[in-house]
Amino acid sequence: MKWESVIGLELHVQLATRSKIFSGAANRFGESPNTLACAVDLGLPGVLPVANEEVIRMAVMFGLAVDASIAGQSVFARKNYFYPDLPKGYQISQYELPIVSAGRVQIQVDGTTREIGITRAHLEEDAGKSVHEGFTGSTGIDLNRAGAPLIEIVSEPDLRSAGEAVALMKKIHALVRYLEISDGNMQEGSFRCDANVSIRPAGESGLGTRTETKNINSFRFVEQAINYEIDRQIGLVEAGQEVIQETRLFDPDRNETRPMRGKEEANDYRYFPDPDLPPVVIDNDYIESVRRQLPELPEQKQQRFMETYGLSEYDSSYLVANRETADYYEAAVVAAPEQPKLVANTVMGVLSASLNRENLDIKDSKVSADKVGNLVIRIADGTISNKIGKQVFESLWEGGGDVDDIIEKQGLKQVTDSSEIGRLVDEVIAGNEAQVQQYRNAAPEKRGKMIGYFVGQVMKKSKGKANPKQVNLLLAEKLEK
Amino acid sequence: MSGYTLAELSRLLRERAISSTEIVKSCLERAERHNGALNCFISLFPEHALEQAKAADSIIAAGKAGPLTGIPVAHKDIFCTAGFKTSCASKMLDSFIAPYQATAMAKLDAAGTVMIGKTNMDEFAMGSSNENSFYGPVSNPWDTERVPGGSSGGSACAVSARIVPAATATDTGGSIRQPAALCGVTGLKPTYGRVSRYGMIAYASSLDQGGPIAQTAQDAAMLLGSMSGFDPKDATSADVRVDNYLDALNNDIRGLKIGVPREYFTPELEQPISDAVTAALSLLEQAGASVIDVELPHTDLSIPVYYVIASAECSSNLSRYDGVRFGHRCPEPKDINDLFCRSRGEGFGDEVKRRIMIGTYVLSEGYYDAYYLKAQRLRRVLRDEFRAALDLVDVIVTPTSPTTAFPLGSRIGDPVSMYLSDIFTVSVNLAGLPAISIPAGFSAGLPIGMQIIGNYFQEARLLNVAHQYQQMTDWHKRIPGGWQL
Numbered sequence: 001m002k003w004e005s006v007i008g009l010e011l012h013v014q015l016a017t018r019s020k021i022f023s024g025a026a027n028r029f030g031e032s033p034n035t036l037a038c039a040v041d042l043g044l045p046g047v048l049p050v051a052n053e054e055v056i057r058m059a060v061m062f063g064l065a066v067d068a069s070i071a072g073q074s075v076f077a078r079k080n081y082f083y084p085d086l087p088k089g090y091q092i093s094q095y096e097l098p099i100v101s102a103g104r105v106q107i108q109v110d111g112t113t114r115e116i117g118i119t120r121a122h123l124e125e126d127a128g129k130s131v132h133e134g135f136t137g138s139t140g141i142d143l144n145r146a147g148a149p150l151i152e153i154v155s156e157p158d159l160r161s162a163g164e165a166v167a168l169m170k171k172i173h174a175l176v177r178y179l180e181i182s183d184g185n186m187q188e189g190s191f192r193c194d195a196n197v198s199i200r201p202a203g204e205s206g207l208g209t210r211t212e213t214k215n216i217n218s219f220r221f222v223e224q225a226i227n228y229e230i231d232r233q234i235g236l237v238e239a240g241q242e243v244i245q246e247t248r249l250f251d252p253d254r255n256e257t258r259p260m261r262g263k264e265e266a267n268d269y270r271y272f273p274d275p276d277l278p279p280v281v282i283d284n285d286y287i288e289s290v291r292r293q294l295p296e297l298p299e300q301k302q303q304r305f306m307e308t309y310g311l312s313e314y315d316s317s318y319l320v321a322n323r324e325t326a327d328y329y330e331a332a333v334v335a336a337p338e339q340p341k342l343v344a345n346t347v348m349g350v351l352s353a354s355l356n357r358e359n360l361d362i363k364d365s366k367v368s369a370d371k372v373g374n375l376v377i378r379i380a381d382g383t384i385s386n387k388i389g390k391q392v393f394e395s396l397w398e399g400g401g402d403v404d405d406i407i408e409k410q411g412l413k414q415v416t417d418s419s420e421i422g423r424l425v426d427e428v429i430a431g432n433e434a435q436v437q438q439y440r441n442a443a444p445e446k447r448g449k450m451i452g453y454f455v456g457q458v459m460k461k462s463k464g465k466a467n468p469k470q471v472n473l474l475l476a477e478k479l480e481k
Numbered sequence: 482m483s484g485y486t487l488a489e490l491s492r493l494l495r496e497r498a499i500s501s502t503e504i505v506k507s508c509l510e511r512a513e514r515h516n517g518a519l520n521c522f523i524s525l526f527p528e529h530a531l532e533q534a535k536a537a538d539s540i541i542a543a544g545k546a547g548p549l550t551g552i553p554v555a556h557k558d559i560f561c562t563a564g565f566k567t568s569c570a571s572k573m574l575d576s577f578i579a580p581y582q583a584t585a586m587a588k589l590d591a592a593g594t595v596m597i598g599k600t601n602m603d604e605f606a607m608g609s610s611n612e613n614s615f616y617g618p619v620s621n622p623w624d625t626e627r628v629p630g631g632s633s634g635g636s637a638c639a640v641s642a643r644i645v646p647a648a649t650a651t652d653t654g655g656s657i658r659q660p661a662a663l664c665g666v667t668g669l670k671p672t673y674g675r676v677s678r679y680g681m682i683a684y685a686s687s688l689d690q691g692g693p694i695a696q697t698a699q700d701a702a703m704l705l706g707s708m709s710g711f712d713p714k715d716a717t718s719a720d721v722r723v724d725n726y727l728d729a730l731n732n733d734i735r736g737l738k739i740g741v742p743r744e745y746f747t748p749e750l751e752q753p754i755s756d757a758v759t760a761a762l763s764l765l766e767q768a769g770a771s772v773i774d775v776e777l778p779h780t781d782l783s784i785p786v787y788y789v790i791a792s793a794e795c796s797s798n799l800s801r802y803d804g805v806r807f808g809h810r811c812p813e814p815k816d817i818n819d820l821f822c823r824s825r826g827e828g829f830g831d832e833v834k835r836r837i838m839i840g841t842y843v844l845s846e847g848y849y850d851a852y853y854l855k856a857q858r859l860r861r862v863l864r865d866e867f868r869a870a871l872d873l874v875d876v877i878v879t880p881t882s883p884t885t886a887f888p889l890g891s892r893i894g895d896p897v898s899m900y901l902s903d904i905f906t907v908s909v910n911l912a913g914l915p916a917i918s919i920p921a922g923f924s925a926g927l928p929i930g931m932q933i934i935g936n937y938f939q940e941a942r943l944l945n946v947a948h949q950y951q952q953m954t955d956w957h958k959r960i961p962g963g964w965q966l
Contacts, residue, residue, distance in 0.1 A: 039581055043801040045574065046561045046583060046680040050716045078797050080844070082821050089800020139817075141805065270844035272853060275687035275794055277716050 001238075002202040005230045006210075007165050007195060008119075008157035011172055012150050013182045014126065014190040015058050021125045021149035022049030022092060022277075028144075029188045033131065037143035043087030048276050051076070055149045056280055058181040059099045059123050060290045062151060065175055065297055066118045068103025070287050076123075076277040080270040085128035085141050093152075095271040098122035099280060105175070106299070107167040108317065116168050117156030124150050145189075151181075157196065157207070162226035166219050169193055170321070174298055178323045186217045193222050197229040199237065208233070209243040213257050216250050225250035228257055301326055309333065309340035318348055324362045328369045335373020342376045350393045367396045374403040388412050388464055415466045418474065421458070424466060425474045428457045439479055451475055483511055484960060487552055487646040487700035494541055494551045501541065501551025501595060505534040508553045508597050511644045515964060519620050521629075521638040523558045524566055525598035533595040540593060549707055550593030555639045555648040558599035559606055560586050560691070561680040565596075569682045570614040571604045573802045573809045573828030583680025584712045585649065585691050592707040597645055600635030604830045605799065606656055606684040608632050609902040612893050613832040620889070621664060622961040623927055627886040630660030630902075636694045637664040642964040647695035647704050651681060653688045654787050655881075655906025658918035661694055662881035662930020665920045667947065667957060668694040669701045670906075672938050673913035674719030676705075677712030683798040685791035686717070688910040697957055698919065698947035702726035705940060721938050729941035730948040735769030737946065740874030744780040745905055750883045757922030757929040758880050764953055765878075765946070775870040775877060782859050783908035784900055788836075789843050789856035790911070795833075796840025802828060835896065864912040871914075871936045876946055879905050881918040881930035909934055917943045920956035928956070 020027050023040035039047045063070045077095035103118035126148040131140035153172060159165045173191060176182040184191045198210035211229060216222045228250075233243050248257040296304070298320045305316040305326075320326045325347070332343045351372060355362060375396070379389045384407055395406045407413055415421060429436055432454070439450050451472070458471045485493070493499045509527050516522050530553065537551035561567045561579035568574045582590070590596075603613040611619040611634025619634040621627040622642040629638040633650030637660035640648050650657045652670035661668025669692045676691040683689060693704035706727065711720040739762065746755055762772050804810035804824025811823035829837070843852035870877060883904060892899040909916045914934055921931035935943040951957050 039579075042806055044579065044581075044807065045567070045569070045577065045682040045801070046579065046678075047581070048679050048715050048717075050714060080797050080800060082800065082803060084803075084805050084817055087801060087806060089803055090797050268846045270797070270841065270846075270849075272793060272797070272844055272849070275685075275717075276683075 003199045003230075003234050004202040004204075005160060005226075006157045006198050006200060006207060007159035007161075007226060009155045009159070009165055009168060010194040010196070011153040011169065012192045012194070013153060013172070013176050013184070015055055015149040015151055016180070016182050017052055017054045017058070017149055019052060020147035021052050021055050021123065023147050025147065027148050029185075029190075031144055033140070033142035033144060035144065037128075037146055041087065041143055041147040043089070049092060049274075051277060051280065052149065055123055056099070056282070057290055058179070059121065059151055060282065060287060061179050061181060061294065062121055062153075062176065063100035063103060064287070064291050064294055065179055066100075066103035066105050066121075068100045068118055068121070070282055071097055071099050071101065071280075072283070073097065073279045073281050074099040074122075075279050076274045077271045078274050081267050083127065084139065085130045085143070085146070087128065087143060087146055091125060091127060092274055092277070093124035094122035097279075099282075105168070105171050107164060107171050109161070109163050109167050114158070114164065116158045116164075119154045119156050121151050121153045124152060126150050157198075162223045162230070165195060165226050166223050169219060169222055171298075174322050178295055178297055180295070189217060192217050195222060195226050195229070197226055197233070198243070199230060199233045209245050211243065211246055211248050211257075213248045213250050214260065221250055221252050224252070224255055225257055228255065232257070309344070311340065311344055315341075315344045315348065319344060322362075328362050328365070331369035332372040332376070335370040336376040336380070339376045339380050342380055343373060346372050346376055346389075346393070350390055354393075354397050366400070367393065371396055371403055378403055378407060382414060382416065382467070383407060384412055384414050385464065385468060388414065391464075412465060415462055416470060418470060421462075421466050421470050421474055424458050424461050425471065425478055427461065428454055429478055432457065436479065447479075451479070454479070483507055483643045485646065486696050487703055488697070490552055490646055491548045491703070495546055497541070501534040501537040501553075502531065504551065505530050505553050505595050505597065508645055512597060512639075515642055515644060518625060519622060519638050519642060520617050521601050521619050521635040521642070521644070522555065522598045523568055523570060523601050523616050523635070526565060526596060529565070530595050530597050537593050537595060547593055548703055549589070551595060552593070552647070553595045553597045553645055554589065554704070555597050555600045555636060555645045556586065557602055557633050557636050557648070557650045559602060559651050559682045560649060561682065562586055562596065562599065565599070567599070567682070568615070569605050570602045570616055571828065571830070571833070572615045575615065575809065577808055579680070581680060584677035584714060585708045586680065588707055588710065589649070589704075594707075600633070600639055600648060602635055603632035603656075604833050605682070605795070606632040606651055606653055606689075607795070607832050607836055609655070609659060609899050610887070610889075610892065611635065611660070612889065613830055615830060618889055621886045622964055623665065624886065625963075627888050627927070628663065630663035630882070630886065632656040632660075633668075633694065634660050637661050637666055637668065640664070640666045640694050640696060641961060643960060647693055647700050649691060649704075649708070650694045651689055651691045652906075652910065653684050653690075653791060654910050655903040657692050657694060658881050658906050658916060658930065658932060659903060661918040662932075663886040663928065665928030665956070665959060665961070666694055666696060667698055667701050667917065667919050668692065669705060669917040669940065669943065670909065670915060671705060671709065671940055672719070672915040673910075674717055674721075675915070675938065675940065676708050677710070677715045677718045679712055679714040679718075683794075685794040686798060687794060688787075688791055690910070698917070698944045698951055699727070699730055701917070702730060702944045702948070705944075719938070724938075724941040726941050726944050729945045732945045733769070734765065734946055734949045737765070737770035737876070738874040739765060739770050739772045740775035740870050740877040741772055742775050742777040742780065742870070742877060742879060744777050745879040747883070749901070749904075750880060751885065751924065753922070753924035754880045754883070754885070754929050757924070758878065758931050761921045761931050761950065761954075762878060765950060768949060768953065773874060775874055777863075777866050777870060777908070779859065779862055779866060780904075780908060783863060783911060784904055786856045786859045786863065787903070787907040787911060788839065788900060789852050790860060792836045792840035793844050793853050794840065796837045796844065799829075799833065799837055804828070832896075860911045863908050867908070867912040867914060867934075875935070875942060877934040879932045879934065881905060881932040885924050885927035885929060905932060913937070915940050915943055917947050919947045919950060920959070921954075922956060923959075928959075
């Protein structure tokens with residue numbers, strides 16, 4: 001039987017506010033345990049939460065970016081359960097009336113565009129962390145993260161493959177970074193994914209029993225976890241067994257999901273509106289004021305890149321995938337306004353390769369955008385060849401400096417003087433008698449391929465600096481004699 | 482100097498006829514002498530109080546005194562006081578010292594009041610008799626075999642026995658007004674949002690409200706003026722201007738329209754109380770007020786609605802007492818669940834556990850709609866009935882409690898009869914309205930309280946009516962025997 005997978009994601013995105021969602025404590029990662037937890041975060045008696053207005057603004061911004069409806073009145077609710085790193089014994093979240101609902105985004109997979117529904121996005125506070133390392137017979141609690149603002153984004157079960165799920169996750173990741181509402185740092189837990197997966201016979205419309213795999217913190221793991229779940233569920237059903245509705249965890253070391261026990265099994269959360277917090281009331285004027293703050297979003301930017309810079313769909317979609325890359329690209333184009341395509345090639349080629357090699361973000365690139373622009377200008381005006389361009393880029397990457405200085409000091413300027421090139425061609429012809437003979441005896445249609453050998457020799461002699469076009473022409477001419 | 486009202490002490494202090502240190506010493510001495518019999522204080526802070534008094538005296542000497550500078554007060558042990566134990570009368574918080582000051586406390590500090598001590602109460606403000614305290618019951622100064630009412634029994638008792646001129650208290654379903662009535666003192670529950678709840682340990686967040694207990698309406702006005710106001714640390718606090726309550730006290734009440742809901746004059750209401758309220762209404766009519774009937778037809782639902790909502794909120798509010806970060810922790814927990822279960826099992830008293838269980842039940846999946854949601858709907862019905870009535874009249878007058886102080890132990894085994902003690906007060910909290918209880922007579926030597934309910938943020942009107950009544954009567958001046966000054 002052919003199976004179809006049905007996937008929905010829940011993305012927990014930490015918002016990049018200065019202070020926490022309901023207290024004045026700083027919202028930062030990486031500080032000593034419990035140094036960023038104030039009385040409100042500790043859940044001490046008598047203290048009260050007060051909603052951070054910045055959090056509301058960010059949620060509205062997200063809602064507008066996914067074409068969702070913004071609730072005129074949304075309500076904070078308490079989700080009640082006991083857990084040692086949940087200070088109040090309840091988490092303040094939103095339940096029946098979330099701030100954002102009924103949105104949509106477009107994803108592209110294998111050249112096909114699909115629209116994925118965003119069921120809702122609601123605000124909530126993060127819990128603290130239990131620390132096991134360094135404790136024996138007891139557990140430590142770090143409440144620095146307690147009260148960090150989260151927006152939980154829930155998609156419709158519109159996704160049909162792990163690839164689509166990853167595309168959605170990447171799309172939302174790019175979006176929150178474009179909007180500057182989250183740093184999206186997955187290692188630090190600022191962007192986490194729960195994946196709901198079920199299968200059904202292809203073509204059916206009912207839903208199978210789903211499992212929820214929680215807290216996956218990389219694109220690759222999401223793909224692996226979902227593929228594992230799909231295979232596991234198909235295996236079960238084909239063996240005549242049933243999928244059990246449960247919460248699972250992904251183990252990247254063993255590339256498998258396993259049922260999660262304890263914490264949140266069979267809990268009745270007893271949600272009810274939080275009496276400490278009045279409803280969040282948002283009027284149209286406010287929504288419009290936030291709309292005016294919206295930056296250019298990836299799709300708009302891609303459209304503009306294609307129109308303004310004449311880039312292909314592929315190149316433009318690569319460049320707008322994150323805001324930093326797009327900004328870098330445009331800064332480089334400012335330095336080389338005549339060469340948008342060549343700039344794109346350089347950013348997507350040598351720059352991206354170097355960044356990958358050293359596992360750096362583009363914002364930490366060792367070569368600035370204007371230098372990439374300068375480099376492109378020198379390639380375009382024929383001062384250096386493409387190949388030498390790579391060499392110059394490497395020099396910039398390793399030791400910094402100025403493009404023209406490097407070309408000058410390393411003597412990389414392209415040789416375009418035809419007498420100089422002619423001399424090198426003569427040397428090569430004189431030094432390769434056998435090959436020349438072979439060439440001259442060959443049928444004309446085979447010569448095209450054979451000439452490459454001589455071009456290589458000339459280029460080698462010129463240390464790559466000879467203009468390859470001129471070398472080709474001169475060789476062809478002189479070999480004919 | 483005990484027995485003086487707050488207003489009198491304020492005048493004497495500024496006339497330099499007496500010093501704050503002298504007053505505070507006298508209060509402390511009286512507290513130490515009588516606390517054994519009354520048990521109205523959980524903590525006394527003699528050293529701290531004398532330091533504050535000394536500081537107040539120098540402010541007075543410098544001519545910079547405000548009306549409350551140097552006035553001793555007692556605080557219900559539900560308000561967090563930085564550096565001083567705040568127990569909420571629970572074993573759970575027997576060792577808890579908050580690192581922050583409740584906003585109401587900070588405001589009274591800033592006004593120059595002196596904290597004598599923290600008063601006894603029902604555990605987490607849950608009770609109507611002050612018998613649910615980890616520190617033992619409080620006695621009624623009028624008859625030590627009887628309850629002072631609750632949950633602010635300690636505050637009402639301390640004012641009634643003239644240990645302090647005034648005290649702070651809180652009211653979730655009647656916890657200021659009912660003990661004020663049973664102890665023969667004046668107690669005001671302000672409009673929800675008038676006094677900040679920050680640092681006031683939560684029982685039922687949508688109902689809790691702090692306020693004063695004092696001998697007179699005038700004293701209550703002085704204290705309330707300082708406690709009130711918008712607080713950015715409490716999202717439910719109201720950004721509404723605080724009236725000058727003292728200025729309004731002497732307004733004429735001619736033409737005042739008083740509504741009387743017949744629904745409050747039930748068979749359970751003791752006849753002498755009904756008679757006392759009727760007599761008080763006649764007196765107010767003689768002073769130029771008119772009395773008309775108003776309807777509050779769903780009053781009988783207020784007790785079940787209250788116990789569903791208050792219990793639901795408390796079941797969640799009290800989840801933070803888990804033994805992990807502060808408060809009572811059981812010895813040698815086996816694992817985290819054992820730590821949760823035993824810490825809470827050992828730390829909470831029976832009434833608290835009962836309400837946590839009721840609250841957990843009414844919020845449970847499958848019961849939420851039938852209980853919590855329905856109660857919220859009825860809460861709106863009750864509120865709308867009050868609004869409609871207050872469209873017709875300026876204030877509503879009712880008895881505060883259906884009975885006078887009842888004997889210690891007489892209801893503690895019967896929660897429902899205990900809950901009915903608050904039948905005339907809870908609906909006011911559900912509606913979020915302000916109300917005051919003032920002494921209005923005696924029955925068999927026990928005080929009777931009369932409740933005056935006003936519209937939102939009309940505390941000035943309530944205090945005005947209460948003050949005018951107190952100009953015509955002396956019930957509030959009577960002091961229980963046995964605590965001679």
